[in-house]
Amino acid sequence: xxxxxVVTNILNSNNKLTxxxxxxxxxxxxxxxxxxxxPGSGKTSILEKVILKLKNDLRMAVIEGDLYTxxxxxRIEAQxxxxxxxNTGGACHLDGNMIKNALESLNLDEIDILIIxxxxxxxxxxxxxxxxxxxxxxxxxxxxxxxxxxxxLMFEKSGAVILNKIDLIEYTNFSRxxxxxxxxxxNANAAVFETSCVKDQGIEELCVWxxxxxxxxx
Amino acid sequence: xxxxxVVTNILNSNNKLTxxxxxxxxxxxxxxxxxxxxPGSGKTSILEKVILKLKNDLRMAVIEGDLYTxxxxxRIEAQxxxxxxxNTGGACHLDGNMIKNALESLNLDEIDILIIxxxxxxxxxxxxxxxxxxxxxxxxxxxxxxxxxxxxLMFEKSGAVILNKIDLIEYTNFSRxxxxxxxxxxNANAAVFETSCVKDQGIEELCVWxxxxxxxxx
Numbered sequence: 001x002x003x004x005x006v007v008t009n010i011l012n013s014n015n016k017l018t019x020x021x022x023x024x025x026x027x028x029x030x031x032x033x034x035x036x037x038x039p040g041s042g043k044t045s046i047l048e049k050v051i052l053k054l055k056n057d058l059r060m061a062v063i064e065g066d067l068y069t070x071x072x073x074x075r076i077e078a079q080x081x082x083x084x085x086x087n088t089g090g091a092c093h094l095d096g097n098m099i100k101n102a103l104e105s106l107n108l109d110e111i112d113i114l115i116i117x118x119x120x121x122x123x124x125x126x127x128x129x130x131x132x133x134x135x136x137x138x139x140x141x142x143x144x145x146x147x148x149x150x151x152x153l154m155f156e157k158s159g160a161v162i163l164n165k166i167d168l169i170e171y172t173n174f175s176r177x178x179x180x181x182x183x184x185x186x187n188a189n190a191a192v193f194e195t196s197c198v199k200d201q202g203i204e205e206l207c208v209w210x211x212x213x214x215x216x217x218x
Numbered sequence: 219x220x221x222x223x224v225v226t227n228i229l230n231s232n233n234k235l236t237x238x239x240x241x242x243x244x245x246x247x248x249x250x251x252x253x254x255x256x257p258g259s260g261k262t263s264i265l266e267k268v269i270l271k272l273k274n275d276l277r278m279a280v281i282e283g284d285l286y287t288x289x290x291x292x293r294i295e296a297q298x299x300x301x302x303x304x305n306t307g308g309a310c311h312l313d314g315n316m317i318k319n320a321l322e323s324l325n326l327d328e329i330d331i332l333i334i335x336x337x338x339x340x341x342x343x344x345x346x347x348x349x350x351x352x353x354x355x356x357x358x359x360x361x362x363x364x365x366x367x368x369x370x371l372m373f374e375k376s377g378a379v380i381l382n383k384i385d386l387i388e389y390t391n392f393s394r395x396x397x398x399x400x401x402x403x404x405n406a407n408a409a410v411f412e413t414s415c416v417k418d419q420g421i422e423e424l425c426v427w428x429x430x431x432x433x434x435x436x
Contacts, residue, residue: 040361142360143258
């Protein structure tokens, strides 16, 4: 039994469940975002800011992926929108089966946009579609500008890349020029946003763009 | 075919190869470190600093794990010590078979300490022993103090935890108190070092401790 064959089986099974999830989500007219990054890039902080700006215009819901804790889900719940926690029990990414179970806990007739925060991991989640309309990858300036070339798949598959913690850039050796060149070479069509959750920068632009994407679908 | 069984098979196969690697490394009297963290925590920068301080006293070698690039290996090569690049081709962690192949490219009779820099990933590498005497996990202050509880396995299995980018702590909301409490609750025996590669802080203490660990083994 080769290792490659095993991975193929898991991916096939995931694709079937994901197709079912996607069909259901499409029928309900829900726009779905798969939000991914390394641990600590600021996915949850961005979510908090985006929810604050969009929740009066759009009916939002969040699925939180985490290995064991409910720390992030608690932060989202405090924003007053529906949130479901998936604890993967150590698994490194979300998959179709986990999303299927989570969707059963949500009232899909009352959601316009569903944001799924994946497990913090710049490698594995990129390989598993989970029924999203768009993948968005977050990178923080503190991680260094070499990451898109070192972990290209996630950046390649993303409709948008968010460069977060832009307030820290002056204290790092992060090269904006190399970052933009590398993103262009991997994925010329990605929208790129620079954000700081601490300084509340770039969130407005991100939200305007998100709304335009949702309109494009509906 | 259940998913759990598959994982067990892969782990068993890895354990067998790792036992062979460990036997060989022990026979050669080589102290082996498995250096792990999220992408962008500063593993390679710490390695550069440690090599600079230790290479005159100890015969060092490095195995660099990366998905596709040789960026990190080039930085280590510039330090003038033997380095072997493993490109995992997208796989999220190093395993026994990859290490076996890499060891064949090194002159094991001329190495006192071998540092293996794992793929940047706070989840998967923790599950795969690769013949190391000690796991060391790096966390950067920019990632946030909640990471040990969110990704406990890697911290639990580590002999040392390095809190890097300590020069950035004042620009973040990182709580030292919570971090130390959480590490204590997960792994009370871990040595903890605070480092800054930019400011050259904490590297001397880390190197003194590393030397003491190597002596303990030999």
